[in-house]
Each structure stands twice: as C-alpha cells, then as structure tokens.
Amino acid sequence: MKLKSKRLSFVITILMILALLVTACGSQQTQTTDEGENNQGQTTGPKIGGNLVVGITGDPYSIAPWVSNDLNSAMIANLILPPLMVTDENGKKIPYIIKDYKMSDDAKEYTIVIHDGINWHDGVPFTAEDIAFTAEYTVKHKLGFGADMFANVEKTEVIDKTTVKFYLKKPQVNFLSQVGFWINIMPKHIFEKVEDPMNFNYDGTGYGPFKLKEYKKGEYYIFERVPNWPLANNGLGAYLETVTFRVFPDHNALLLAMKNGEVHVSGSAMPVASQKQLEASPDKFGVLKVMSLGYGYFGFNYKNELLRDKNVRKAIAMTIDRDAIVNTALQGGAVKMETPISPVYKDLVKSNIKFPPFDLEGAKKVLEDAGYKLNSEGIREKNGKKLEFELIYRTTTINADSIVNIFKANAEKVGIKINLKPVDNATYTDRVVKQRNFDINFIEWGVIDDPDSSLATIYKSDTALNFMGYKNEKIDEILEKVQSEPDYQKRVEMMNEFQKEFIEELPTVNVYVKINAYGYSKEFEGWSLTPGLFGPIAAKDLVKVYKK
Amino acid sequence: MHEKKSFFQLLMRSRLTVVGLIGVLIIVLMGIFAPFIAEKPKGYGSEILLPPSTNHWFGTDNLGLDIFAEVVWGARTSLFVSLVAVLVAIVIGVPAGMISGYKKGVIGSIIDSLIDIFLTLPILPLMIVIAAVIGSSILNVAVIIGIFSWPSLARVTRNATLKISELQFIEAAKCLGIPTGNIIFKHILLNIMGPILVNITLIMATAVLSEAGLSFLGLGDPTTWSWGVILKKAWENGAVIDTPNPWWWWFWPSVFVTFYVISFNLLGTGINDILNPKPND
Numbered sequence: 001m002k003l004k005s006k007r008l009s010f011v012i013t014i015l016m017i018l019a020l021l022v023t024a025c026g027s028q029q030t031q032t033t034d035e036g037e038n039n040q041g042q043t044t045g046p047k048i049g050g051n052l053v054v055g056i057t058g059d060p061y062s063i064a065p066w067v068s069n070d071l072n073s074a075m076i077a078n079l080i081l082p083p084l085m086v087t088d089e090n091g092k093k094i095p096y097i098i099k100d101y102k103m104s105d106d107a108k109e110y111t112i113v114i115h116d117g118i119n120w121h122d123g124v125p126f127t128a129e130d131i132a133f134t135a136e137y138t139v140k141h142k143l144g145f146g147a148d149m150f151a152n153v154e155k156t157e158v159i160d161k162t163t164v165k166f167y168l169k170k171p172q173v174n175f176l177s178q179v180g181f182w183i184n185i186m187p188k189h190i191f192e193k194v195e196d197p198m199n200f201n202y203d204g205t206g207y208g209p210f211k212l213k214e215y216k217k218g219e220y221y222i223f224e225r226v227p228n229w230p231l232a233n234n235g236l237g238a239y240l241e242t243v244t245f246r247v248f249p250d251h252n253a254l255l256l257a258m259k260n261g262e263v264h265v266s267g268s269a270m271p272v273a274s275q276k277q278l279e280a281s282p283d284k285f286g287v288l289k290v291m292s293l294g295y296g297y298f299g300f301n302y303k304n305e306l307l308r309d310k311n312v313r314k315a316i317a318m319t320i321d322r323d324a325i326v327n328t329a330l331q332g333g334a335v336k337m338e339t340p341i342s343p344v345y346k347d348l349v350k351s352n353i354k355f356p357p358f359d360l361e362g363a364k365k366v367l368e369d370a371g372y373k374l375n376s377e378g379i380r381e382k383n384g385k386k387l388e389f390e391l392i393y394r395t396t397t398i399n400a401d402s403i404v405n406i407f408k409a410n411a412e413k414v415g416i417k418i419n420l421k422p423v424d425n426a427t428y429t430d431r432v433v434k435q436r437n438f439d440i441n442f443i444e445w446g447v448i449d450d451p452d453s454s455l456a457t458i459y460k461s462d463t464a465l466n467f468m469g470y471k472n473e474k475i476d477e478i479l480e481k482v483q484s485e486p487d488y489q490k491r492v493e494m495m496n497e498f499q500k501e502f503i504e505e506l507p508t509v510n511v512y513v514k515i516n517a518y519g520y521s522k523e524f525e526g527w528s529l530t531p532g533l534f535g536p537i538a539a540k541d542l543v544k545v546y547k548k
Numbered sequence: 549m550h551e552k553k554s555f556f557q558l559l560m561r562s563r564l565t566v567v568g569l570i571g572v573l574i575i576v577l578m579g580i581f582a583p584f585i586a587e588k589p590k591g592y593g594s595e596i597l598l599p600p601s602t603n604h605w606f607g608t609d610n611l612g613l614d615i616f617a618e619v620v621w622g623a624r625t626s627l628f629v630s631l632v633a634v635l636v637a638i639v640i641g642v643p644a645g646m647i648s649g650y651k652k653g654v655i656g657s658i659i660d661s662l663i664d665i666f667l668t669l670p671i672l673p674l675m676i677v678i679a680a681v682i683g684s685s686i687l688n689v690a691v692i693i694g695i696f697s698w699p700s701l702a703r704v705t706r707n708a709t710l711k712i713s714e715l716q717f718i719e720a721a722k723c724l725g726i727p728t729g730n731i732i733f734k735h736i737l738l739n740i741m742g743p744i745l746v747n748i749t750l751i752m753a754t755a756v757l758s759e760a761g762l763s764f765l766g767l768g769d770p771t772t773w774s775w776g777v778i779l780k781k782a783w784e785n786g787a788v789i790d791t792p793n794p795w796w797w798w799f800w801p802s803v804f805v806t807f808y809v810i811s812f813n814l815l816g817t818g819i820n821d822i823l824n825p826k827p828n829d
Contacts (some may be wrong), residue, residue, distance in 0.1 A: 252789060273786025328592055329610060395766055400565055401781065402592075402611050409591030418770045424680070 038184065046233070048225070050547030051242045051522060054537060055254040055263035059218045059247045064202040065184045066143040071446055072440070075267055075534045076245060079223055080121070080206030081267055082539035084114070084131075085180030091293055091449070091531040093177035095115060096540055097185075097207075097231070107171035107486050114162050115211045117230045118207050124189050126207040128164035133188035135166070135179075138309065141197050148457075150181050171484030173491070174453040181449060209238040209543045227417070232543035239526070239546035241272070249349040251398070255519075258500040264524055267537045269516040271398045272331040274426070278519040285519055288529050292514040293346050294445035295324075296338050296389075298407065299508040302469040304439050311370035311507040312416075316440075318356045318363035319410040326512050329402035334512040340502040341451045344531060347492050348451055353499040355509060356371055365415045372415070380415035388417040389439035390531050392431060395422045395443060403511075404442055432467050444514065445535055452491040453482050455498065470507035523548055558822045560655040565818025575804075578620050579627035586617035589773065597794045607796035609778075610785050614670040618773050619800050625774035626756045626808060627677025629690040634748050637701045642744065644698070645705025646732055650713050660706065666699035675758065679767035686769040693758045697751045704747045708740035742823040745778025749816035753809045760805050 028342060041251045056075065061068035065077035085525035086096040095101065100113040116120045118126040137154050138146035152175065155167040163485040171411060187205050204212030208221035209232050222244045229237035244262060248254040255274040259261040269292075270278075298320070300307040322336040338355055341348045356362070374386060380387045391407070393400050399420070418440075423431065431437050448458070451537035456479035457463055460473035478498045485491050518535040520527055526544040536542065559565055578585065580757075593612030600607045607616035648659035678692050692721040712718065713736060720733050762768045763776025770777055778801040782788060 047796070236731070247593070250784075252786060253782060255786070255789065271786060273790050277790065324592055327593075328596060331610070398786075401770055401784070405611060422684070427683075470805050495607050 009425040010323070020051070020442070023365060036198060037239050037378065046546040047241050047525060048236075048239050048542075048546075049241050050239070050524070051244060052240050052265065052542075052545065052547075053263045054245045054265050054267045055248050055257055056245055056267040057251055057254055057269070058247050060221070062202075063204050063212065063215065064197075064200070065222070066138065067198055068185065069144055071533065076221055077206075078208075078534055078537070079210040079243065079540050079542065080204055080208045080212055080381050081184035082208045083113075083181050083184065085177055085532055086538065086540050087181070087293075087449075087532040089530050093181055093208050096178075098176075098180060101176055102292045103173070103176070103486075107175075108168045108485055110166045110168070110176055111159075112166070114164075115231060119203050120187050120189070121211040121226065123162070124187070126185075127161045128158045129161075130185050130188045130207075130536045131164050132158050132389075133192065134183060134186045137186060137197075138183070143197060146183050149183060159217055161337060163323055172484075173483060174450045175322055177450050178454060191482075194282070208302045208539055210243055211429075212528050213242070217248055220247065229543070230357040238543040240542070243542070258482065258519055264521040264525075265295050265536060266519045267534065269514070269535065270519055272333040275333070275517045286522055287517050287519050287526070288527060289517045290529050290531050290535065291335070291513055292444075292516045293342070293344060293447040293449055293526060293531050293533075295448065295510050295513045296334075296403070296442070296444040297395075297508045298505070299441045299443075299468050301436060301438050301440070301467070302471070302507075303436065304389070306387060307389070307504075309370065309398065310505065312372075313367045314356060314388065314507075315363040315370075315414060316411060316416060317509045318366065319407070319414055319416070320356045320509055320511060321406060321410055322511055323358070324406050325403050326527070327405055330397050330512065330514070331399075334514045337510045337513050340456075340499045340510060341495065342448065342510075344513060345451050348490075348495055350492075351496040351499065353503060355503055355506070358410075360410065360413055360419065367414060367416075374415050378412075379414060379417045386417065387415065388419065390419045390421045391440045391442060392423060392428065392438045393442040394425055394428045395444075396425055400442065407442070436467055436469060438467075452486075452488065452495055455479055456512075457481060468507045470505070472501065472505055472507075474501055475505070551584040555759075555822060559818060562818050562821065564814050565821075568811045568814025568816075568818060571807060572815055575623050575808055575811065576627065578623040578765045582620050582624045586614065586620045587615040588621055589617045592744050597797070600796050604793055606800045607794070608795055609781065610787075615778070615796060618778050619775065619804055622778060622801060622804065623774040623808075625686060626805075629686065629693065629759045629774070630752040630755040632690035633694035633758075634751050635690055637691035637751055637773075638698040638730055638744075638748070640695070641673075641698035641701030642705050642737075645702035645707075646709045646736065648702070649706040649709025650728075650732060650736065659702070663702045663706070666696075667703070669696070671696045672758075672761065674763060675762060676767060680761055683692055684767055686772045686774070689762055689768055690755075693755045696758075697755065700745065701724050701737075701747050701751065705740060706745045708743045709736055712736050712739050736810065742819070746816050746820045746823065749812045749819065752803065753816070755807050756805060760801075775805050 026261050030532045056072055058072055060072040060076050061070045063076060065073050065081065081095060085093045086098045088094050092489065096381055097114055098112055099115045102111045111129070114128060120126055135150045135156050139150045145494060152168045152172050153166055153172055154169045157165040158166055166175070185207070190205060191197065209229040211226055213222045213224045215221040222242060224242045225240060227237050228235055232238050245267065251271050251274055254263065254266060255277055258266065258278065275412055278287055286308050302308050315528065322338065326332065326334050326336050337343065339349045343349050367380050372382045375381050391404055393404055396480055408420060411418045434440050458465045458471065460476050460479050461464065475498060478494055482491050482494045484493065516535055518529070520536065524545050525548050526546050527536050528541045528544060529538065531536055595608050595612045597610060598604055603617065604614050606619060609615055619784030644659050673689045675692055675696060679689060681690050718731060718735060721735055752795040759768060760779065761776060763774055764780045764783065766780065768774060768776050779798055780799040787794045
C-alpha cells in the first residue's frame with residue numbers, strides 16, 4: 001500500500017507538470033511594446049570601447065582561409081585579412097584595400113595601387129610584394145580556389161611599395177573583382193619560409209582593422225582593435241575594443257543567447273522564426289536584411305543515365321512549386337528565382353528568360369511523350385528502368401527538410417519516386433563534391449558573384465564546381481568568351497544567350513534567393529551591410545559599429 | 549492452467565498495472581492500425597501552424613501537416629524501434645545470460661565480465677558516435693539501441709538461471725542424461741520467463757527514449773515519422789521558443805513519449821510485483 005501511494009503521487013506529479021505546461025502555453029499572448037522612448041539626451045555618438053559578441057552557428061574549419069572553404073573561416077579571416085575589393089549596395093565590386101586600379105583595353109593587364117600606411121600586425125609593412133607573393137604562392141601550392149583564380153596570371157611585377165601589375169595569359173574582365181573579393185592576402189615574410197601550407201600552423205597575423213588575440217577551436221575567437229588602422233573612421237581605426245566570436249551548435253541556441261544578452265549580433269543569417277522573435281522586442285533588437293548573392297537549387301548528376309535525358313530533367317523542373325517553397329517552407333524569408341541568374345542582378349534578368357513553370361499536368365505529358373509509363377507501383381519506367389532517384393541534401397541547410405518534402409511530394413504526383421538522403425556536411429562533401437556519387441542534390445550556393453562574367457566556375461564542363469558533370473559546347477563557348485569581353489552591355493547580351501540555352505538544358509533548377517537577416521542588439525549602433533558574404537560582420541561595416 | 553489464470557488475476561488486482569496495460573494496449577493499437585486511424589502525413593498543405601481544432605485534433609505543423617497523424621504514425625515507429633531493439637537484446641542477451649549462468653567456469657566469467665564492461669559504457673555518447681558513422685535509417689537506430697540494451701537483459705537472465713540451475717530438479721535432469729540443450733530450453737528458460745518479461749518491458753520504454761533522443765540530435769531518420777523527429781522539426785523551426793508559441797507542435801509528441809514510457813514502466817513494475825511479492829522498501 002505504501003508502495004502504491006508512492007507511485008500514485010509520482011503519477012499525480014507528472015500530471016501536474018503537464019497541466020502547468022498547458023496553462024503556461026495557453027495564456028501566452030504577444031505583447032507589443034510601445035516603441036520610441038525618448039532618450040536622445042543619452043546619445044553620445046561613436047567612441048572607442050566595448051566588447052561585441054558575435055554568435056555564429058558552426059565552427060570555422062581553420063583560421064587560415066587559404067586552406068579552408070567555409071563561410072565561418074572566411075568571416076573570421078575577413079576581420080584580420082580584409083579583401084582588396086568589397087561589394088556596394090547593388091552587389092557590385094568596389095575597391096577597399098585598393099586605392100586605385102586600371103584594366104587595359106584588352107583586359108590582359110591590371111595595375112593595382114594599394115593604400116599606404118597599412119602594416120601587418122607584427123609591425124612589418126603591408127606592401128605590393130605581399131599581393132604578388134600571394135598570387136604566386138597559391139598557384140604553386142594549389143591552395144583552394146585561390147589557385148584557380150590566379151591561374152590566369154602570366155607574370156606579376158612589383159612596381160613600387162604600393163603598386164603591383166598583373167599580366168594575364170588570357171583576357172579576363174573580372175580578374176580583379178574575383179581575386180580582390182575572394183582572396184585574403186598572405187604575409188610574405190611568414191609564408192615565404194613555409195613549404196607545406198596545408199599543415200602550417202598559421203598564427204593569424206593579418207593586416208586588418210582587428211587582430212586575433214586568442215581562440216579556442218569550437219568555442220570562441222577573440223579579436224582586438226588595431227589602433228589607428230588607416231582605412232577606418234578617418235584613420236582612427238575600429239571603434240570596438242574587442243570582438244568575440246562565440247560558436248553555437250544551432251540557431252535556437254544562438255537566439256536564446258541573444259535574448260539573454262550574451263550575444264550582441266548574429267554573424268550567421270537567421271531563420272525567419274528567430275527574426276520574428278527579435279522583431280517582437282523592437283526596443284532591444286533590430287534585424288538587418290539583405291538579399292543573398294546566392295541561391296537554392298536542385299542539381300542533376302549526368303552520370304545517371306535517366307537524368308541525362310533532357311525530358312526527365314524538364315519534367316522534374318515542372319514539378320517544382322516555388323510558391324510553396326518560398327511561402328511555406330521558407331516562411332516568406334526568400335524570393336522566387338525563376339531565371340537562371342539571380343534577380344539580385346537586375347540587368348541580367350531583364351530578358352526574362354524563365355525556367356519552365358510549375359505544371360504537374362505538363363510534367364506528366366512530357367514524361368508520357370518521352371515513353372515513361374506508369375507501372376503498378378505508380379512509378380514511371382521505360383525499358384525496365386524506373387524513375388527513382390536519391391535526393392541528397394545537408395541536414396544543416398535551414399528548412400531543407402521542408403523544401404525537399406515539398407519537392408518529393410510533387411515529383412511523386414507525376415510518377416517520379418524520390419528517396420530523401422539527409423546527410424551531414426562531411427558526407428555531403430564526400431559524396432557530391434569529391435566522388436560525385438549522387439542522383440539529385442539540393443543545396444544553396446552562398447554567393448554567385450559577377451554573374452556577367454563568372455558563371456564558368458560552375459557551369460563550364462571542366463570546372464571543379466560543376467558537380468553535375470554537365471557538358472555543353474555552346475555554353476562552354478559563351479562562358480569562355482564572356483570572360484574577355486570588356487563591354488558590359490555585350491556581356492549582358494551574351495549571358496542572355498547563355499540563359500536561353502540553360503533553360504533548354506536544365507543542368508540545375510534554381511529555385512529561390514534567400515533574404516539574409518542578421519539580428520543585432522540595440523546596445524550597439526552604427527550597423528550597416530551590403531549584399532555580400534558576412535552581413536554586418538564584414539570588416540568594412542563592423543569598423544563603424546560602436547557601443548551606445 | 550490454474551497458475552496462469554491467477555497470474556492474470558493478480559495483474560488485474562493492481563490498479564496502476566491496469567492503467568499501464570491499457571496504455572500499452574492503446575499505443576499498440578495505434579501503431580498497428582495507424583493507416584486506418586489517419587492518413588500517413590506527407591507532402592504539404594496550406595493550413596500552416598493551426599492550433600488544435602475539430603479538423604486537426606492536435607493542430608498542424610509548418611508544412612500544414614496534421615500533427616495527430618504524425619503522432620499516430622510516430623507510435624508505429626516507436627513500436628517498431630522498441631520491438632527491434634528488444635529482439636536484438638533478446639538474441640544477444642538471453643543466450644549470453646543463460647550460458648554464463650548455467651556453465652559458470654571460464655566461459656561464464658568471460659561473459660560475465662563482458663556484461664559488466666558493457667554496463668559501464670557511456671551509452672548515449674557511444675550511440676551518437678555509432679549512429680553518426682553508420683548513417684541514419686530507422687532500422688540502424690533500432691539495432692544500435694538493441695545492441696546497447698542486451699547487457700541488462702543478460703544480467704537478469706544470468707541471475708535467474710543461476711538460481712534455477714542449483715535447484716534439485718535440474719540436478720535430477722542432469723542425472724537422467726537429458727541433453728544440455730533440452731535442460732536449458734525446456735526446464736530453465738520456461739522458469740525464468742518472468743524476470744525476462746519484466747526486463748523487456750523496461751527495454752521497450754528506454755528504447756523509445758533513446759530513439760527520441762537520437763532523432764532530436766539529428767541522428768534519427770528524418771524521413772520517417774517518430775515522436776523524436778516531430779520534436780526535432782519543431783525545435784529546428786523555432787516552435788519551442790517562438791512567441792506566440794505553436795505549443796501543440798512540441799507538446800503532443802512529448803506527451804506521447806511520456807505516456808509510452810510510463811505505461812510500459814507501470815506494466816513492468818506490476819509484473820515484477822507479482823513475481824517477487826516482497827515489499828521493496
């Protein structure tokens with residue numbers, strides 16, 4: 001009896017806890033706070049000081065950006081090794097560390113002048129020598145995409161301390177906007193003695209407005225301001241005394257930390273649910289929004305015999321319900337992408353060359369006409385080969401689960417079986433990037449920049465990022481030619497040709513452009529951002545942030 | 549015949565055991581008849597994040613799918629995982645326990661120390677590592693959970709076997725020259741079914757907790773509906789901390805995990821009380 005009553009009280013306790021949960025939830029109401037408290041008397045304007053805590057989801061692979069290929073590594077590197085070129089509000093490249101540059105009419109010679117007075121954090125002057133060295137070293141040691149970007153360099157000539165001249169093998173109109181935007185310059189005085197950069201323990205010596213103070217991999221990275229850094233705030237340097245990056249396992253953990261005041265700004269773009277949370281307290285938090293330079297897409301592997309059939313790709317393209325993906329799965333945190341090139345770049349999508357629209361009946365007809373007949377399981381097949389594909393995607397892509405389920409539901413309505421294959425990042429890289437062992441992939445490109453001249457990097461038949469194994473001579477030719485056409489208008493026309501061919505061929509189906517949102521605490525002011533890689537954490541923007 | 553009947557009568561005498569039994573029955577029926585209760589949730593709809601109503605008893609999720617249907621199909625997954633885990637645990641644990649209890653000697657002590665080693669292993673981290681390595685399918689998850697559940701079953705089996713094998717009728721059977729296999733299966737196994745049964749109900753309960761945990765950590769199978777998967781989706785989409793809160797999204801799967809675990813625990817404790825009618829405190 002004693003035992004029984006004990007157990008009974010246990011059950012009652014559980015029921016009470018559950019009841020508490022129910023009432024707590026039932027009574028929750030949104031409270032809109034009155035905004036606009038007048039505290040003008042307290043505003044003091046920018047001053048030096050303060051520790052800004054940046055929350056990021058996922059740990060940077062390495063602090064040496066030349067050996068890593070992830071956004072978090074690049075974000076950290078951007079503070080210590082800021083790029084030569086940055087984006088303006090329209091996503092166009094403008095000089096940053098560069099003071100001036102000149103491209104010859106044949107697009108084969110670039111003369112670059114950098115700002116004077118920048119030093120490496122160990123005191124050694126930052127000069128044109130470092131830039132020339134980086135070009136040579138990345139190619140020699142095949143360091144990531146840097147090797148590809150500098151591959152076209154025939155000769156570099158250091159003219160004086162601040163001037164360097166590049167002679168290219170082939171004309172390339174976007175040489176500087178690519179190299180300048182993507183490559184972090186290497187310290188010559190450190191790396192000239194390094195034979196094995198992949199295993200070299202780089203200590204973070206840079207030339208940026210912040211220098212690395214200490215870090216613990218997987219946990220935090222602390223940076224401190226470089227006094228009187230010449231390109232920030234008229235030679236004063238950044239306002240923030242220190243910037244601390246904290247690594248979080250996921251967006252919810254990051255959001256909670258922000259709401260608790262442990263984190264002041266999100267370095268990783270936030271999901272819509274998190275944005276709404278912060279927007280609910282406008283007195284404490286703000287959200288900066290900007291259209292992404294990348295996009296989400298489904299890609300087809302041409303190794304798969306069935307996917308090599310243009311009709312199958314076309315039918316799949318017609319099953320993609322962009323409205324549902326943008327409004328339901330992404331909760332309105334994106335815009336539809338109906339053209340091969342992102343609508344961010346307005347000149348390039350004026351031609352309005354669109355992917356086949358969402359049309360399930362049309363998709364059925366395409367498959368029927370091509371000889372794919374429904375079998376007893378409701379899957380179409382031809383010559384005994386079933387239209388059954390594995391769709392591989394990364395579980396870490398926000399809302400990927402919802403997106404692929406919408407895709408699957410519609411594909412199966414027309415008789416194409418889709419088996420979902422959610423994997424972690426390492427497995428994805430191995431299967432898709434290295435082995436190219438997949439049927440259909442879904443992923444988001446972080447950034448596709450200079451699309452008037454750079455799409456060769458993903459669609460040309462011999463490029464590393466062409467995971468599809470897509471090969472089309474006409475497209476190869478256009479993408480090759482466009483790189484040496486100095487006239488912008490002519491490039492736009494050539495890219496229209498490309499888009500016409502693209503929507504016939506459909507090596508990928510591009511679906512949406514994310515709206516990147518970054519929450520910030522109103523304890524800090526001076527925020528700004530442009531379409532780019534790092535939101536408000538880009539060095540050029542972060543130097544303007546100050547504590548209220 | 550008389551004995552069996554009284555066992556059931558004893559079982560029905562404890563009200564909490566009856567509650568547990570009914571709970572188990574409800575979940576089993578839900579799992580078996582899932583296709584008749586609710587259509588398998590898939591695809592997407594337009595009624596996003598609706599609170600519970602007569603149309604959607606448990607509300608809808610971010611894709612407009614019915615959460616009641618997800619929970620019902622989740623019961624099926626939970627049962628599947630538990631049963632596979634129990635099966636794996638029985639296949640490894642019962643023979644291991646019986647051999648170690650009956651044979652004693654070197655083989656017995658080797659198995660015995662193996663059980664001890666397995667019992668001290670940090671189970672959850674190991675499960676996470678293995679699940680991450682071999683990949684997330686629901687069968688993999690179930691087998692992993694089973695592999696880590698056998699030691700407790702083996703320990704219980706061993707102790708019971710030890711007790712039985714010292715009794716005189718086993719000695720007699722040995723003297724009569726009855727083959728060892730016959731002794732083990734006919735005479736010992738039948739007599740130790742009770743403790744094994746109790747342990748199985750406990751494994752059923754913990755298996756569901758483990759599955760929910762693994763799924764929540766993203767190591768389950770996101771293409772199958774399970775209570776852990778529903779919770780993970782709710783968490784991923786910010787439903788747990790959102791204001792206003794779509795509480796129905798995370799609340800119902802949590803309730804059912806709790807309900808499942810309590811039901812099996814009550815049933816297990818009830819059976820145990822009948823088999824060991826000593827007061828525990």
